[in-house]
Amino acid sequence: xxxxxxxxxxxxxxxxxxxxxxxxxxxxxxxxxxxxxxxxxxxxxxxxxxxxxxxxxxxxxxxxxxxxxxxxxxxxxxxxxxxxxxxxxxxxxxxxxxxxxxxxxxxxxxxxxxxxxxxxxxxxxxxxxxxxxxxxxxxxxxxxxxxxxxxxxxxxxxxxxxxxxxxxxxxxxxxxxxxxxxxxxxxxxxxxxxxxxxxxxxxxxxxxxxxxxxxxxxxxxxxxxxxxxxxxxxxxxxxxxxxxxxxxxxxxxxxxxxxxxxxxxxxxxxxxxxxxxxxxxxxxxxxxxxxxxxxxxxxxxxxxxxxxxxxxxxxxxxxxxxxxxxxxxxxxxxxxxxxxxxxxxxxxxxxxxxxxxxxxxxxxxxxxxxxxxxxxxxxxxxxxxxxxxx
Numbered sequence: 257x258x259x260x261x262x263x264x265x266x267x268x269x270x271x272x273x274x275x276x277x278x279x280x281x282x283x284x285x286x287x288x289x290x291x292x293x294x295x296x297x298x299x300x301x302x303x304x305x306x307x308x309x310x311x312x313x314x315x316x317x318x319x320x321x322x323x324x325x326x327x328x329x330x331x332x333x334x335x336x337x338x339x340x341x342x343x344x345x346x347x348x349x350x351x352x353x354x355x356x357x358x359x360x361x362x363x364x365x366x367x368x369x370x371x372x373x374x375x376x377x378x379x380x381x382x383x384x385x386x387x388x389x390x391x392x393x394x395x396x397x398x399x400x401x402x403x404x405x406x407x408x409x410x411x412x413x414x415x416x417x418x419x420x421x422x423x424x425x426x427x428x429x430x431x432x433x434x435x436x437x438x439x440x441x442x443x444x445x446x447x448x449x450x451x452x453x454x455x456x457x458x459x460x461x462x463x464x465x466x467x468x469x470x471x472x473x474x475x476x477x478x479x480x481x482x483x484x485x486x487x488x489x490x491x492x493x494x495x496x497x498x499x500x501x502x503x504x505x506x507x508x509x510x511x512x513x514x515x516x517x518x519x520x521x522x523x524x525x526x527x528x529x530x531x532x533x534x535x536x537x538x539x540x541x542x543x544x545x546x547x548x549x550x551x552x553x554x555x556x557x558x559x560x561x562x563x564x565x566x567x568x569x570x571x572x573x574x575x576x577x578x579x580x581x582x583x584x585x586x587x588x589x590x591x592x593x594x595x596x597x598x599x600x601x602x603x604x605x606x607x608x609x610x611x612x613x614x615x616x617x618x619x620x621x622x623x624x625x626x627x628x629x630x631x632x633x634x635x636x637x638x639x640x641x642x643x644x645x646x
Contacts, residue, residue: 257544259297259551260627272296272623276605287603288634293428293579295494295625299536300544303493306535307528319527322348325534329502332537333487336461339471345504347514348525352458352486352501353379356422359454359484359503360387362517363510369418373405374613377428377456381613384422392418393614396430401573403430405438407445420452421445426459426469426576429612429621433463433575436470443476443483452510453483458501459577461492461545464553467575473506480506484514491577492545493536494625500529552578555624555631562635567645569638578625582606585618587645595620602637 265273266284272292273284280291298304310316326343333339349355356379364370366388372380374393381391394410396403423442426433434442446453455472463469472483485504490496505511517523535541559580560571568587571580584594591610598604598620609619624631 257300257547259548260629261298262627262629263296263298265296280599280605282599282603282605287605288630288637289605290623290626290634291605291607291621293491293623293625294496295578295623296627296630297494297548297625299493299495299532300541302538302540302544303495303532303535306531310528310531316527319525319530322525322530325530328534328537329487332489332542333471336542337469337471337474339474341504342506345506345511347503347505347511347518348530349501349503349518349523350499350526351490351496352456352488353383354499355486355501355503356380356383356454356456357387358514358517358521358523359420359452359486360384360389361521362514363452364389364419367417368420369415371410371413371418371421371451372613373410373423373427375429375609375616375619376422376424376612378607378611378613380422380424380456390417391613395615401570402575403427403432403572405434405442407441410445411449414449414451418449418451420454422454422456423472424456425472426457426463428459428577429579429581429607429609429616429619430572431574431577431579431581433467433469436475439470439472439475443472443479446482447479451482453479454486455483456486458486458488458491460487461489462549462552462578463576464549464556464574469576481510483507484510489533489536493532493541495529495532495536498529498532499526500533551628552624555626555628556580558628559622559624559631559635563638566639566642569642574624578623580622580624582620582622583618584620587642591617597641598638601641602634604634604637 272289330341333341369390369392371392460469488501563571570583607621609616
């Protein structure tokens with residue numbers, strides 16, 4: 257595994273690199289793509305080998321007998337997260353954004369309210385709005401440099417048509433790893449208001465040293481009658497393009513309802529995704545993830561040190577994910593000015609904070625899942641772009 261290798265992704269139908277100029281006006285020839293949440297690393301060799309075997313066979317038909325796929329997921333959850341999963345509880349979707357849409361279709365109706373703790377992953381609100389549902393934003397509160405959920409405020413937001421809470425655990429974009437007590441409190445909040453809890457745990461393997469992720473079924477086992485777990489190896493192994501997500505539902509009633517939606521829409525899995533997941537969720541995959549997290553931690557340390565040395569900039573301490581959430585409010589600049597300095601002067605494309613909802617106005621999100629040389633270059637560019645503040 258060579259995370260230092262710079263892989264040229266330009267001209268490969270890569271959203272992250274090939275769409276930066278049309279959308280942001282930054283050329284991929286001179287700029288750095290630090291927005292879309294995939295990494296510029298190849299997956300572990302065990303995944304490459306599994307997909308090469310499929311290519312060598314040369315027939316790409318329908319996938320059948322997913323027992324090994326389910327067993328791999330169960331092995332991973334038990335060995336990496338201490339959670340024993342019944343293989344019958346697993347459904348497969350075309351990634352987790354698709355899973356979010358399917359959850360909305362299964363358990364909500366047009367006009368129903370869905371609560372988000374914002375700022376949060378922008379696709380949640382996008383899909384909720386597209387489905388004709390209402391977004392109820394409960395702003396996170398920053399305390400000692402980290403986000404906290406304000407459940408007292410959430411109590412006041414719930415109305416008669418609120419049906420669901422979508423939780424990002426670990427949190428994107430803030431990188432917060434919620435404690436077991438915090439997760440239990442969210443589940444109890446949902447029970448108090450008779451709400452369904454959709455727990456998106458796609459970043460659960462990318463946790464920085466000193467922090468521990470707890471899966472919702474272990475944090476609040478008594479509330480499994482209202483919990484739907486969304487997981488996927490896509491962020492962990494950089495295989496988002498396989499569009500293979502897992503929806504794990506312990507409750508029989510909820511699982512039957514969700515499977516009815518899958519059946520009504522004719523949803524079936526991507527065969528390349530099944531092969532990739534089965535290979536990734538293995539001892540070889542686990543060793544690769546351990547090395548990846550150590551590499552990302554050093555990227556985080558280098559990026560934070562460089563950014564936090566710029567007066568007025570502050571990178572939120574990253575407990576999980578490879579996504580740095582940088583606050584520019586200390587510069588006194590409005591968003592147009594600090595964004596222009598990042599895009600036009602530094603030639604870096606980062607995600608704009610307002611797309612993550614209330615609380616994101618003074619922020620940009622930077623993707624640190626790249627070779628060390630790219631992170632060093634980004635830091636140097638930002639320091640030059642804001643050099644007059646030094």
